[in-house]
Amino acid sequence: MGKTALEKDLKRDIEKELLLGNAALARGLVENGCRMAVAYPGTPSSEILSSVAALKTAEDLEMHVQWAVNEKVAFEIAYAGALSGLRTAVAMKQVGLNVASDPLMSAAYMGTKGGFIVISADDPGPHSSQTEQDSRLMAMMAKIPVLDPASPAQALEMTGPAYEMSETFRIPVMIRPTTRVCHARQDVPLGLIPRERGTVAFDKEPSRWAATPKFRFRLHGELEEKLKVIADYGPTAPVLLNDGANGSKAVLVSGVAAAHMPEILREMGLWDRLPLYQVIQPFPLHDAVMTDVLDRYEEILVVEETMGVIEMQMADRCKVRGKLTGHVDRVGELLPERIGEIVGEFAGQPPASVPMPSAPGRRPTLCAGCPHRASFFAIKKAAPKGIYTSDIGCYTLGLNLGAVDTVLCMGAAISQAAGFYHAHKAEAKRPDIVATMGDSTFFHAGVPALIDAVVQNVGFVLVILDNRTTAMTGNQPTPASGFGAVGEPLARLDIETLARGCGVGFCETADPYGLDDFIALLKRAVAHTRADGGGPAVVIARHPCLLDRRQGAAAHEVVRVAVTDDCDGCGYCVSHFECPALSLDEAEDHVRLDRALCNGCGVCVSVCPKGAIVDSG
Amino acid sequence: MTSAIQQQIVISGVGGQGVLFVTRLLAEAAMIRNLPVFTSETHGMAQRGGTVVSHLKVGDFSSPLIRRGKADGLLALKPENVAGGHGTYLKPGGWTVVNLDRPYPHVLAGPVHEVDADGLAETHGDSRAMNLILLGFALTRIGDDFFCGPDDVRAALEKRPAGKGAMRSDAPSALAAGMEAAR
Numbered sequence: 001m002g003k004t005a006l007e008k009d010l011k012r013d014i015e016k017e018l019l020l021g022n023a024a025l026a027r028g029l030v031e032n033g034c035r036m037a038v039a040y041p042g043t044p045s046s047e048i049l050s051s052v053a054a055l056k057t058a059e060d061l062e063m064h065v066q067w068a069v070n071e072k073v074a075f076e077i078a079y080a081g082a083l084s085g086l087r088t089a090v091a092m093k094q095v096g097l098n099v100a101s102d103p104l105m106s107a108a109y110m111g112t113k114g115g116f117i118v119i120s121a122d123d124p125g126p127h128s129s130q131t132e133q134d135s136r137l138m139a140m141m142a143k144i145p146v147l148d149p150a151s152p153a154q155a156l157e158m159t160g161p162a163y164e165m166s167e168t169f170r171i172p173v174m175i176r177p178t179t180r181v182c183h184a185r186q187d188v189p190l191g192l193i194p195r196e197r198g199t200v201a202f203d204k205e206p207s208r209w210a211a212t213p214k215f216r217f218r219l220h221g222e223l224e225e226k227l228k229v230i231a232d233y234g235p236t237a238p239v240l241l242n243d244g245a246n247g248s249k250a251v252l253v254s255g256v257a258a259a260h261m262p263e264i265l266r267e268m269g270l271w272d273r274l275p276l277y278q279v280i281q282p283f284p285l286h287d288a289v290m291t292d293v294l295d296r297y298e299e300i301l302v303v304e305e306t307m308g309v310i311e312m313q314m315a316d317r318c319k320v321r322g323k324l325t326g327h328v329d330r331v332g333e334l335l336p337e338r339i340g341e342i343v344g345e346f347a348g349q350p351p352a353s354v355p356m357p358s359a360p361g362r363r364p365t366l367c368a369g370c371p372h373r374a375s376f377f378a379i380k381k382a383a384p385k386g387i388y389t390s391d392i393g394c395y396t397l398g399l400n401l402g403a404v405d406t407v408l409c410m411g412a413a414i415s416q417a418a419g420f421y422h423a424h425k426a427e428a429k430r431p432d433i434v435a436t437m438g439d440s441t442f443f444h445a446g447v448p449a450l451i452d453a454v455v456q457n458v459g460f461v462l463v464i465l466d467n468r469t470t471a472m473t474g475n476q477p478t479p480a481s482g483f484g485a486v487g488e489p490l491a492r493l494d495i496e497t498l499a500r501g502c503g504v505g506f507c508e509t510a511d512p513y514g515l516d517d518f519i520a521l522l523k524r525a526v527a528h529t530r531a532d533g534g535g536p537a538v539v540i541a542r543h544p545c546l547l548d549r550r551q552g553a554a555a556h557e558v559v560r561v562a563v564t565d566d567c568d569g570c571g572y573c574v575s576h577f578e579c580p581a582l583s584l585d586e587a588e589d590h591v592r593l594d595r596a597l598c599n600g601c602g603v604c605v606s607v608c609p610k611g612a613i614v615d616s617g
Numbered sequence: 618m619t620s621a622i623q624q625q626i627v628i629s630g631v632g633g634q635g636v637l638f639v640t641r642l643l644a645e646a647a648m649i650r651n652l653p654v655f656t657s658e659t660h661g662m663a664q665r666g667g668t669v670v671s672h673l674k675v676g677d678f679s680s681p682l683i684r685r686g687k688a689d690g691l692l693a694l695k696p697e698n699v700a701g702g703h704g705t706y707l708k709p710g711g712w713t714v715v716n717l718d719r720p721y722p723h724v725l726a727g728p729v730h731e732v733d734a735d736g737l738a739e740t741h742g743d744s745r746a747m748n749l750i751l752l753g754f755a756l757t758r759i760g761d762d763f764f765c766g767p768d769d770v771r772a773a774l775e776k777r778p779a780g781k782g783a784m785r786s787d788a789p790s791a792l793a794a795g796m797e798a799a800r
Contacts, residue, residue, distance in 0.1 A: 018641075018648050020658075043660055128660065151681070184681035185644055185656040260680040336684045354685040356705065361698055362631055364667030397665060472665075580666055596735075596744040 019188040021181040024152035025119060026051030028159030029089050031191045034117075035198050036064045036081035038074040040444065041473035042093030043128040044182035045121035049091055050476070053485040059193050065485045067476050070410075070444040071096035075103045075118070079172070082116035083209060084202045087163055091119040094135050095409065099445070101138065104172070108142040109219040110208055111170040111226075114198065115163035118144075118174045121182050124305040124333040128179075130392070130409060132331070134307040139174045140283045143223050145230050146174040148282050148304075150258035152186040158280075161235040169226045176282075178305055180256040180333075227284045236281040238289050245275045250297040251343060252310060254279040257303040260336040261343070268340070270347055279304075285313045294319060301327065301346045305334055321346060366397045368581040369556075369599025371543035372465050374512035375436070376403035377577055377607060379463060382522035383432035387424075389416040391446075393438040394472045395465050400578050404436070411445025413437045417460040418453050425459070432526050433460035439495060440470040440478040447502065453536045454503035459529040461522065462538045466495055466509075467545035475548045483550075499538045506537035513543055513556060515606040546599055559602025562616035563591050570610065577607045622652055623676035624764045625683045629703040630694030632659075632666045635748035639692065640671040642752070645773035646765040647675045657681040668698055675764045689762070690714070692755055694734075694748060696721040712762070714755040716747065730758045732798055738791070746791035753795025767796060 019027060025048050029037060039049035053065045064081070068074035071092040081088035092100060097120040104118065120135035139146035147162055149155035155177055166173040207215045230236075238252070241262060251274055253261050258278040265271045277293065279285070282304065293300060294316055301321045302311040307330075308323035321327040328334070328342055337354045344351040366373045376398040379388065390396060390404040391413040398404040406416055413435040424430045437446050442464050450462065470476040477483055482492035499507045506528045512518045518541070525537035544551035569589030573582050581597040582604060584590075591613075604613045626643070630636045640656050647654040657672040672683040688706040693699045693715040704725050707713065711727045716734040734751040738744050756767050774788050 016648070018644050018654065046660075151679070180657060180681055183658045183660050185641065185654075185658065186681070187648055187654050256681070260682065262679045336680055336682050340684070354705075356685060361668030361702065362666070364632065364665040367633075367665065394665060474660075 015190050016187045017190055018185055019152055019156070020047055020051070021152040021155055021177060021184050021186075022047035022121075023051040024156040024186070024188050025091075025159065025175070025177065026055060027188070027190065028156035029117065030055045030059070030061065030063075030193055031156075032115075032160050032163050033087045033194050033196075033198060034063065034089050035086040036078055036088035037091070038064075038066050038068050038078040038088075039091040040068055040071045040074050040096055041470050041476045042096050042121075043473055044123055044177075044179040045091050045093045045096070045119065046473040046476065047182070048119060048121075049485060050474070055193070057486055061193070062197055067485050069479060071100040072103060075100040075107075079103060079107050079112070079116060082112045082114040084200050085114045086198045086200060087115040089117040089119060092121070093129065094120055094122045094133050095130055096120070097135055097138055098133075099410065101142075104138070104142050104144075107172050108144045109216055109223055110211065111219070111222075112166060112172055113170065113203070115166040116172045117159065117162050117166065118172055120174060120176055122176060122178045122306065124178055130407075132306045134305070134309060135174065135176045136282045136309045137307055139176070140309060143227060144172050144174055145227075145236070145281055146176050146283050147236060147280055148176050148254040149181050150254075150256055150278065151181060152184055153188045155181055156188055165230065165233060165236065169230055171223070171226055171230070176255070178255055180259075230281075231284040231287050233281070233286075237286050238277045238279045241276045241278055242271055242274075245272050247273045247275060248298045249347065250275040250277065250293060250300050251346070252277050252279055252293070252300060252302045252304075254282050254304045254310060257305065257334055257339060260334075260339050261303065264336060264340045264343060268344060268347070268349060268351060270343070270349070274343070274347055279310050282309050283313070285310060287315070290314060299346070301343065303328060303334060303339060303342065363400070364397060365400055365578060365580055366394060367546055367599070368579050368597045369546050369601040370394070371467060371512050371541065371545075371601075372398065373401070373577065373579065374515055374518065374543075374601070374603045375463055375465055375541040376401045377603070378512060378515060378519045378522050379403050379434050379436070380576070381519045383434050383461070383526050386432035386434050387417075387420050389413040389420065389433065389435045391435075391437045391441050393441055393465075393470075395436055395438055398436060401576070410441055411437075411449055413441075414446050414449035414453055414462060417462070418449070418456060418458045421458045421460055422456075430459075432529065434522075434526075435460060435462045437462065437464055438471070439464060439466040439468065439480055440476075442495065443479050443493070447498070450499065450502045450504065450536070450538075457533065457535040459534055460536055461525045461529055462536060463522070464495055464499070464538060464540045466540050466542045467548070468542075468551060469545045469548045471545045471547060475545065475550070495540055499540070504536055504538045506534075507540070508538075509540040509542050511543050512541045513601055513603055515603050556601060558600030559605065559615050560617060561593060561598060561600065561602060561604060562614055563593050564612050564614055566610055566612035567591050567608075568610060568612075572609055573604055573607050573613065577604055579604060621676075622764050623678070624674070624690075625688045626673045626675075626690045626692060627670060627683055627688045627703055627706045628673060628692045628694070629668070629670040629698055632669050634669075634694045635745070636669045636671055636694060639694075639748050639752055640673055642770060642773050643673055643765065645776065646769035649769050649772050649776075650765055652764065653677055655681045668702075670703055690759065692751065694751060700725065712759055714751065714758060716751050730755070730799075732795070734795065737794055737798055741787075741791055741794050743787060743791070746787065746794075749788055749791035750795035750798070753792040754799045755795075757796040757799035767792060
């Protein structure tokens with residue numbers, strides 16, 4: 001019986017390390033001579049760049065590693081590095097690729113000189129994302145090849161061929177891992193890390209690097225020619241995983257489905273009866289191989305996430321079963337249980353039904369002591385019937401507190417606030433509008449929207465939740481942190497100066513832990529936005545993230561909180577402040593404090609309307 | 618290397634309890650035993666106090682995920698999602714080790730081992746040591762049916778580099794406290 005590529009990896013007798021999929025990608029980049037890596041964090045991609053940074057430090061590598069202000073900027077920096085002949089990479093999550101789509105579409109036409117890898121991590125489920133979009137479809141739209149790894153080991157293995165393909169065809173190459181590859185950990189064989197520096201040389205070629213429409217047309221033709229050859233490129237051709245399997249039906253898989261399927265087929269006794277092909281390169285499809293597959297089998301099932309990218313490229317779809325034909329779910333992650341059902345039905349062998357969980361699980365919440373909680377409580381006090389626009393980050397969880405009404409995409413809290421203002425401004429009783437946005441998101445996409453709001457004199461309060469870090473994705477630095485990806489000192493931007501530079505007249509900074517003062521400040525900000533000609537007000541809520549070890553020195557004074565007998569169990573603190581350390585004991589009509597969770601921020605002392613939560617010293 | 622051992626363990630809890638830490642430690646213990654290993658983890662928003670589950674597969678596997686009804690064991694750092702939730706991962710007769718301080722309704726067919734790891738951690742003097750206490754308890758109680766033993770976990774702890782995730786000085790004693798409670 002044939003062995004799968006995955007199994008062969010496990011047999012190699014060389015040094016192995018337990019690597020997260022993202023760390024395996026990082027290792028692959030570095031082992032293949034990547035000299036510049038740039039990213040903006042976003043789950044599930046964040047650990048790629050931090051792992052490159054860790055390797056740079058551990059191996060003392062001469063390379064540029066940085067977090068950029070957003071994905072578009074990250075892409076353009078890494079792309080220019082490749083134009084100078086270096087091997088470079090940019091990493092992001094799928095919605096980050098939307099932000100970087102402008103340079104992506106053009107870079108495809110212009111091509112590259114040094115190898116240029118675009119890693120865009122998708123999140124079927126979604127587990128920690130706004131959409132389940134398929135980056136492979138973005139690669140198809142841009143007309144660049146995309147590789148789809150099944151496991152951390154394969155992700156590492158793919159980086160070499162990806163760089164070679166990029167340099168051979170002078171084209172950006174995308175690697176598209178999904179959450180289950182990024183956040184799987186596997187014993188992965190290690191290769192050597194090259195020490196030599198790449199040659200840096202930018203060859204001027206304005207008809208390419210600064211192409212006008214006439215030249216773009218020519219480049220577009222060139223691109224089509226490249227794709228034809230790439231559709232026949234050996235190293236990325238589909239692989240038959242169960243050589244020797246015989247049957248009239250076949251299965252095509254890509255991504256993590258190619259990892260799930262062998263276990264499922266073996267267990268169902270289908271391993272020898274259902275030829276299983278892994279499509280390594282979902283775009284452009286290897287036409288010749290696909291034509292052969294279509295000729296050879298009567299029915300072909302395609303299992304891929306999250307859209308039918310392979311399926312829709314099949315020349316003759318009469319024999320093809322997948323998402324377009326309703327045989328495979330179009331929404332959600334393809335968990336192995338579901339894949340078992342799908343392939344069972346396809347093979348005429350439906351499996352026994354599996355018990356799926358009935359318990360909903362616990363919803364995420366802001367950490368005990370999180371400064372955002374205090375900010376949200378204050379916002380509800382200062383603008384009780386307001387419209388609360390918010391954004392992408394931990395503070396999306398302000399939903400639980402009823403202090404978040406909208407979350408669209410990075411930076412939209414400000415532009416949506418403007419939209420609500422313009423819609424409601426003629427009303428006699430215009431609602432107050434308060435936008436919340438984290439510091440990292442403000443830098444990422446908030447600044448242009450704020451400039452627009454100043455110019456249009458939009459009456460709204462922007463609360464910048466400044467915890468000096470990109471918290472949700474694992475505490476990456478922001479432009480206000482003053483240090484970079486490997487901890488190197490960098491220039492430190494001041495958010496207040498930046499906001500004033502955008503033309504904001506009302507701009508004040510305060511610590512939300514001082515709850516009463518913070519509520520008073522917000523009330524003044526709201527009054528400013530209501531005054532004639534007031535325009536935007538910016539309040540910077542500054543307190544470090546409690547999870548950020550690097551800001552440990554800035555830790556607050558710990559308040560020894562206690563709940564006194566004055567507590568009558570009204571539950572106000574539990575429903576309006578929602579701290580995980582406070583819970584209502586309904587039998588006792590009393591609020592309980594969990595000391596193991598309490599961070600001693602002491603904000604709840606000001607929250608209790610009965611004065612029953614006290615600082616017991 | 619090919620291994621006869623094939624073991625699938627689900628580790629569950631809520632964000633902040635150390636589910637990822639325990640998973641990684643067990644994966645490192647598998648490496649020490651020269652066993653192929655796969656894990657799958659929860660990152661991002663769900664880590665903020667939400668339900669967290671990770672999968673650990675030791676032996677020749679190609680998929681990082683455990684299917685419902687296939688797990689050999691369940692290590693539950695919180696009891697609340699065992700019945701009707703993560704318990705559905707267990708194969709018939711699969712074991713459960715659960716951290717709880719009061720009786721909790723179970724509907725699991727397999728053996729269930731209960732320990733008040735939070736209480737033991739308080740006694741131990743560090744509430745964050747709960748995860749290691751629970752692990753020590755599980756290694757002893759499950760014994761030969763666990764792919765690794767306390768020595769492997771201790772070795773994995775000692776191999777951890779300095780910095781984030783470095784071994785706390787009281788880690789071996791927390792592990793030992795859990796083992797003691799299982800006897």
